[in-house]
Amino acid sequence: MNLKQLAKELSLSISTVSKALRDSHEISIATKKKVLAKAKELNYQANPYASSLRKQKSKTIAVVIPEVVNDFFGPVINGIESIAQEKGYHVLIYLTHEDMQKEVAFTNILQNGRADGILMSLAEQTTDTLHLEALKERDIPLVFFDRVADNIDVPKIITDDFNSSVNATQHLIDNGCKRIAFLSISETLSISNKRLNGYLEACKTNHIKTDNNLVLYCTGDDQAKKDLIRKLLSRKNRPDGIFASVEKLALCAYEICEELKLNIPDDVKVISFSNLKTASLLNPSLTTITQPAFAMGREAAATLFKLVEKKGHHFLQERTVINSTLVARNSTRLSAPK
Amino acid sequence: MNLKQLAKELSLSISTVSKALRDSHEISIATKKKVLAKAKELNYQANPYASSLRKQKSKTIAVVIPEVVNDFFGPVINGIESIAQEKGYHVLIYLTHEDMQKEVAFTNILQNGRADGILMSLAEQTTDTLHLEALKERDIPLVFFDRVADNIDVPKIITDDFNSSVNATQHLIDNGCKRIAFLSISETLSISNKRLNGYLEACKTNHIKTDNNLVLYCTGDDQAKKDLIRKLLSRKNRPDGIFASVEKLALCAYEICEELKLNIPDDVKVISFSNLKTASLLNPSLTTITQPAFAMGREAAATLFKLVEKKGHHFLQERTVINSTLVARNSTRLSAPK
DNA sequence: TTTATTTGCGATAACGTTTTCGTTAAATAG
DNA sequence: CTATTTAACGAAAACGTTATCGCAAATAAA
DSSP: OOHHHHHHHHTOOHHHHHHHHTTOTTSOHHHHHHHHHHHHHTTOOOOHHHHHHHHTOOSEEEEEESOSSSTTHHHHHHHHHHHHHHHTOEEEEEEOTTOHHHHHHHHHHGGGSSSSEEEEOOOTTOOOOHHHHHHHHTTOOEEEESSOOTTSOSOEEEOOHHHHHHHHHHHHHHTTOSSEEEEESOSSOHHHHHHHHHHHHHHHHTTOOOOGGGEEEOOSSHHHHHHHHHHHHHSTTOOSEEEESSHHHHHHHHHHHHHTTOOTTTTOEEEEEOOOTTGGGBSSOOEEEEOOHHHHHHHHHHHHHHHHTTSSGGGSOSEEEOOOEEEOOGGGOOOOOO | OOHHHHHHHHTOOHHHHHHHHTTOTTSOHHHHHHHHHHHHHTTOOOOHHHHHHHHTOOSEEEEEESOSSSTTHHHHHHHHHHHHHHHTOEEEEEEOTTOHHHHHHHHHHGGGSSSSEEEEOOOTTOOOOHHHHHHHHTTOOEEEESSOOTTSOSOEEEOOHHHHHHHHHHHHHHTTOSSEEEEESOSSOHHHHHHHHHHHHHHHHTTOOOOGGGEEEOOSSHHHHHHHHHHHHHSTTOOSEEEESSHHHHHHHHHHHHHTTOOTTTTOEEEEEOOOTTGGGBSSOOEEEEOOHHHHHHHHHHHHHHHHTTSSGGGSOSEEEOOOEEEOOGGGOOOOOO
């Protein structure tokens, strides 16, 4: 069922039917009604590809993220999707699995207009940003969230990584930690470094010794991450506090502690950036810095749509910060003195 | 940058360039090389909408699921996406949020050829299936997974719901439960009923009394679900075992137990269909029936592509069953006799 | 040499929309 | 009563591909 057939059924021209369906003022109300009725009767649906081709707009956005089985990216997608639904947009999803090669491949694919805009959170491994510049050059609307590329001049939706990290570290210190390890995911990612800097700052303020051996860059697969953490916690002078910059690392730490029979929080306290739904049900419940994932998703999508719809293109804030909140639970509870 | 411009640069016709890019045998190797080189140089990317319009194929599949913040649907998406990536397909995602109206809206939208095929898992609330029949009528390839519509004649990827439920119930009984409650999500969904029947069967076999009051249909939002469970666990003759048919209900039960100061597993044992990554880290660790989510996603996608590519259309198995595994943990641990 | 066949390429017609322009007839203005 | 505008519609040209032809020239077969 296409316009041609519909037009024939109505004994009208294609253009009239098309205009009627789009509620053009050129068409009389009477014909509009007839057309609408017939369209509904025959269950006519415009071909999206013909439409997109002609209008050079696809009503589609692309979301490029590292993974989806994740209590941060999941709610972000919810946020994005909720706005997209309101606007009648479609959402394409691309998972990099933390692989920069895939990220590059996706951005290349997305240079051909398949999506009207792109929402993106970088892979751990992403170091250079040529592929992102290419998108910028092609003038494809782009918005980063969470894991942003600082050097690319597009809107970014982030949380207050530095301050949150200061607070998290302070929280560990306040609860008695003297030797705190920081678990990072990347040496290059801006978000990692901001969090690291917050940690370093808080240590400095509190005259806590920082040590390169206490900063772990946990890359690779789960096993590799766990091996690193196991080594850290097996040292003679192991840390008494762990600050995980992402959720997965906190869970790895939990598993290793169980394996090594280390008690959380008595032997080692754990705090993490995390949106884990089950944080309060863990053994022990996990103290988290919870990011406003859903809000970030909504904000990112809303910002992207402003770009796509070219309204005040140049007045968009470069970066939008939505604060995280620290939720203290048992994994950082003050231990009774021995 | 389009074919026309590329052709002009090469002093060739549009059709020659097009064929060269698609590696047609009609074109000499020499020209092919020239064309490929120029295309790479000018970073030419075919317009996907023009292509789709012409070929009546979009290289896109749609995934319609209830939610994404979920340790079952998340891995399923991974599975789907992994196959889609191999095949060079794009993935559209639509979230129903368990709302049948949205499910209907999405299926209507997807009747216009935007996607070459659809993967779907029904919403809790989905009762009638007219919207699904419509898809079938339009001959749009469709594959169900997990939450399937039994009466629609398309391939279905499921787990052994009945047997798994029998085993789960038996596990509770073996560990001392005499009075087991079943938490369901829907009165109509086929998957819910299969799981319920497995539970009923096991109870019958073991001469355990079943009682309508022990079967809870937990619909509505989280609060509503919790209210129902709270009421269940506050009864004078409360159950000593809970079988949650989905993960979320197990988590609600955990929260209510904490609220009511009920000890798991001593006061009440809990088992659940669940793919929770943190199941082993919970307090207490949760006994689960773990579904092969990733494999189901891959299988569903692979099946869909067979339909889309029309190879042996009619020889596809109606239903593919991939077994779940029961992982016993502390939430069902045999309690010491009082 | 003549006749077939193959090789390599170009013109052109779709695919189903949207949109710009005409074109007519009726309504309004002068 | 003419002149001009407006209202309502249709014809046709895009949008960027792909695929079906057609057509030479080159090669092979007779």
